Structure formats: structure tokens, C-alpha cells
Amino acid sequence: MATTGIESPGRAQIGVKTLRTDRWWIAPLLTFLALTAFVVYSGWRVFSNQYYFAEPYISVYYSPCITTTCVPGSGFGDGFVSWWALSPALLTAWIPLAFRFTCYYYRKAYFRSFWLSPPACAVAEPHGKYTGERRLPLILNNGHRYAFYLGLLLNVVLTWDAIIAFRNSEGQWGHMGLGTVILVANAVCLWMYSLSCHSCRNAVGGRITHFSKHPLRYRMWTLISKLNTRHMQWAWISLCTVVLADFYVYLLASGRISDLTFF
Amino acid sequence: MGYKARFKVWRGDKSGGGLEDFSVDVNEGEVVLDIVHRLQATDAPDLAVRWNCKAGKCGSCSAEINGRPRLMCMTRMSTFAEDETITITPMRTFPVIRDLVTDVSYNYEKARMVPAFSPPADLEPGDYRMAQVDVERSQEFRKCIECFLCNDTCHAVRDHEENKTSFSGPRFLMRISELDMHPLDTVDRREVAVQEHGLGYCNITKCCTDVCPEHIKITDNAIIPLKERVADKKYDPIFSIASLFGKTKERARRTPPPGKNA
Numbered sequence: 048m049a050t051t052g053i054e055s056p057g058r059a060q061i062g063v064k065t066l067r068t069d070r071w072w073i074a075p076l077l078t079f080l081a082l083t084a085f086v087v088y089s090g091w092r093v094f095s096n097q098y099y100f101a102e103p104y105i106s107v108y109y110s111p112c113i114t115t116t117c118v119p120g121s122g123f124g125d126g127f128v129s130w131w132a133l134s135p136a137l138l139t140a141w142i143p144l145a146f147r148f149t150c151y152y153y154r155k156a157y158f159r160s161f162w163l164s165p166p167a168c169a170v171a172e173p174h175g176k177y178t179g180e181r182r183l184p185l186i187l188n189n190g191h192r193y194a195f196y197l198g199l200l201l202n203v204v205l206t207w208d209a210i211i212a213f214r215n216s217e218g219q220w221g222h223m224g225l226g227t228v229i230l231v232a233n234a235v236c237l238w239m240y241s242l243s244c245h246s247c248r249n250a251v252g253g254r255i256t257h258f259s260k261h262p263l264r265y266r267m268w269t270l271i272s273k274l275n276t277r278h279m280q281w282a283w284i285s286l287c288t289v290v291l292a293d294f295y296v297y298l299l300a301s302g303r304i305s306d307l308t309f310f
Numbered sequence: 311m312g313y314k315a316r317f318k319v320w321r322g323d324k325s326g327g328g329l330e331d332f333s334v335d336v337n338e339g340e341v342v343l344d345i346v347h348r349l350q351a352t353d354a355p356d357l358a359v360r361w362n363c364k365a366g367k368c369g370s371c372s373a374e375i376n377g378r379p380r381l382m383c384m385t386r387m388s389t390f391a392e393d394e395t396i397t398i399t400p401m402r403t404f405p406v407i408r409d410l411v412t413d414v415s416y417n418y419e420k421a422r423m424v425p426a427f428s429p430p431a432d433l434e435p436g437d438y439r440m441a442q443v444d445v446e447r448s449q450e451f452r453k454c455i456e457c458f459l460c461n462d463t464c465h466a467v468r469d470h471e472e473n474k475t476s477f478s479g480p481r482f483l484m485r486i487s488e489l490d491m492h493p494l495d496t497v498d499r500r501e502v503a504v505q506e507h508g509l510g511y512c513n514i515t516k517c518c519t520d521v522c523p524e525h526i527k528i529t530d531n532a533i534i535p536l537k538e539r540v541a542d543k544k545y546d547p548i549f550s551i552a553s554l555f556g557k558t559k560e561r562a563r564r565t566p567p568p569g570k571n572a
Contacts, residue, residue: 055471057324057405059412066377066397151534154514165465168517169377169402177470179477181510189537189545245530249538257493259441275530 053171064171071167078160085286089140092293096134101299101306102216104208104226107233107292108136111204139201143289146198149191151245152279192246202237209234225307229295233288240285243274312337313392317345320399321357323408329397330354336387342398343371343382346410358409366523369457373410374399379459379521401462417458420478423506424485429494444493451488451532453524454481460518460528466511477508480518484532490539500540509533509540 092108099106100121112122114135147153158164165172180188209230215222252268255261298304315336318329334345350357362368364383371382376397404412461479490499503509518528542549
């Protein structure tokens, strides 16, 4: 019998890890599968270093493409990083990874589904010791705001990608295809996910104690607070749109499909 | 229409115990606490249970029903199937006294450690003036009935007895957050939250929010904002430098006084 946790001396000796009768394991299992699939897919795409640009669309994983090895037309000019020999996505894809890893919602998701700490409420965790987010590496989660700030910069770039998706492959404005719709939707979802972030909520007004002295920041805080209640939903929706946007570009760039052009 | 329901109720004390089977009459509109009272009136007159208001406002009848931390008085029998066996145990995070009654003194010890509300020294009690917009954020936390279900379900102490010395649980992190957001409070509670109440133990799994019978958004509105305020002070050099140059207008804060009941 364990000497800590729910069977600690003095507590009611019940002998089972949980008495829950509902299917509490479904949510962590689905989360585990979904996040694992995302990590595997993203890893494949980030390291593959091909099929990431199909004029005028660029994959979200490879934008901004800043190395001189980028596919012509996909980057900032001819690129300005010449010393990088690996996939250019590795230079930028860590930003959204850091943003999502330190995100207050994803922390719940991976602590429950990967680390089983706990797997569900009132279900005993398997670990003998727990120190929380007080030591390396998990104490780095306190730096979520920096990942948030960098993520905002990346959102600007991805928004620009969505805007220039209204140009055709010759660079003329007035084009719109299914790829344009997907990139625009992805940019919108990423903005919603970022703006509903808890660090954003703190930055715009959460740290203030006297709202009445800062009416504008209070209004912004109120708006962000409304978005914040849907942070989990935006986290999942934006995760899906990232994969969709990248996969569509992959299909186009690899020649498996051609873009559905509206005008 | 009434029916016979099957119950398993944990009976015993700190020396041991087990689940006992009961078959009890259930009538329309009843809650689990009604059934426990019927058990006391029929098959188990010495069954120990703590209760008071029967209205979800006193926080006394906290227990675990089918493994989920809940108030017995707010758990309707209509939420269970008639052929379902319903299991009632005491809260599993706190030492058991007898049957469904636990010793929750851990919570009161932690409450005493929270530095008291500290208005400006030159402000007389009758001179408190606060805009509603300034107080309403922390008013949400005043709904707390101190049922301690949040502390019961928090795995940091539920699954790790040894953490009870250094972690106060969501109830008291929420209390610290409430005071830190108070427009007239002058104490810097951020260091205390980390060092004495173990804010870093919280890994945002939101079980406290899930079980709160008052539907307080403990994690989103209290603990995460507190973590962000701590990050302002401890983990954000840009914010710290900006503060030196007066770019941020934090209220004058002072070191908290020795902990006493707030």
C-alpha cells in the first residue's frame, strides 16, 4: 500500500485509485492522440525541407523563410541567413512551438494526457513525487509572455502571407483561390488564439488594480476576457487550421492537386 | 415515483474501514444528502456526516460521490440511473475522522498564513471609496463557501501528502489573488504566494474549477492572473526595467506583515 497520496496514513482507506464511474479516460486519450498526431505531422513537415511553396502560397511552418536556401519567391528577397544548412523552418517553427508548449491551456492538456498528472480530476496520478512548475525545465513556462510576444510578430508575417495570397502566381492583385481562403482563415484563427491568451489578458489590463483609472485598458481587458473564455477552443481550431494550411500547400507544391481558383 | 437505490457508503475511521452496501428508498426531487439522512433514520443511525444548510451555501457536506468531489446537498438523485449503484466516500485528501467526516484543519492552518487585508495606513475604515468596476473582479471569489472541494481534488496535495507543508491549494491561492486585486490593499503578495503558498505547484489542470459548486473560475480568473502577476515581478526583466523608469504605475506595495487570518 502506498504511503503517500490517497492512501496516506490517516485518510480513508479505500484501496482504489478512483471510484469514478464515467469514462474519464476518453478526454486525455483523445488529447494524447491528437497532439501526438500534430507533433508527428509537424516534425515531418518541418524537417522535410520541401514542398512548402506554391506561388502565391507559403506553408505556415516555413514563413518567414529567411535563409538563402529558400525556394525562390518564398522568402524575404533572396534570404539573409546563409550559414544555415538545415531546413529553414527550424529557424522559425520553434516560436509557435514555444507559444503552445507554455500556453496555459496546453499545459492542462499535456499534463493530463501525457504526464498523467493527473489523468483526470480525482483520478490518482502514477508518480511518487510532484514538484510542479517550480524547477527547470517547467519553470520556463513562466516565460509564456515572451513566446506570446514573438508569436504576435509571427502572426503579422502570416497575415501578410494571407494578404499576398490575393495575388496570382505572376504577382498581380485580384486573385483568389481556395488557398487564399485557407490562409486567411488560418491567420484569423491564429489571431484569435493569440489574443485570447492569458498573458495577453494580463498585459492589456490584468495587472492593473484600479480599472476605473484606466477606462481604455479596462475595455480592452473586458474584450480579451470574453475571448479568453474560449481560449481552449481557439487553441484547437488554430491547431487544425495550421495543419490544413500547410497540407494544402504541400498538396499544391508536390503537384498532387492544383489550386481551386475563384477569380 | 419512488424507487429503491443501491448505495455503497464508506464507513470507518483512521484505523480502517470499508464500503458498506445499503438499499434505500428514493423519492422524486431528493438529493444525495436526503438519502444519507434516510440511512441515518433507518439502517445506520450512527453514520457520521457533516452538514448544515442543505442549500449549497455552508460548504459542510463535501464528499465524493461516485469518485467525484461534490456537495451532497447539491447532487440530485435524478442525475443517476435508477439501477446505478452510488458510492459515497469522504474526501480523500484530508484525514478521516469517522465515516463521511474528515478533518479539514489543514485548510484553516493555510488560511491563517494569508496576510490580512491591509488598506493604506492613513485611511479610516469609514473613508473606503472604491468604484464598482474596481471591486467586481475580486467579488467573484467572495462567492467561495469554503467547501474545500477544490483543495480536495487538487492532485498536488491529494496525491502527494508531503506537499501539504509547502502548498496551500487553490482555495488560498484564490484568496491571495482576491486580496492582490483589491483596490485598497497595499501588500505585495506575490512573493508570499510563491514562497509560502506554493504557487509554482499549480500546473493548471483546472480540476479546482471543475468541482467548484459556486462555479468560480478559480484557474482562469484567480490562479493564472496571480501567476502572471508573479511573472511580472520575478520572470519579466523588461517589465522590471520599465517599472524603474516609471513606465508602469503599480500601486505602492510594501512587505506583507506576518501571516494572520485575513
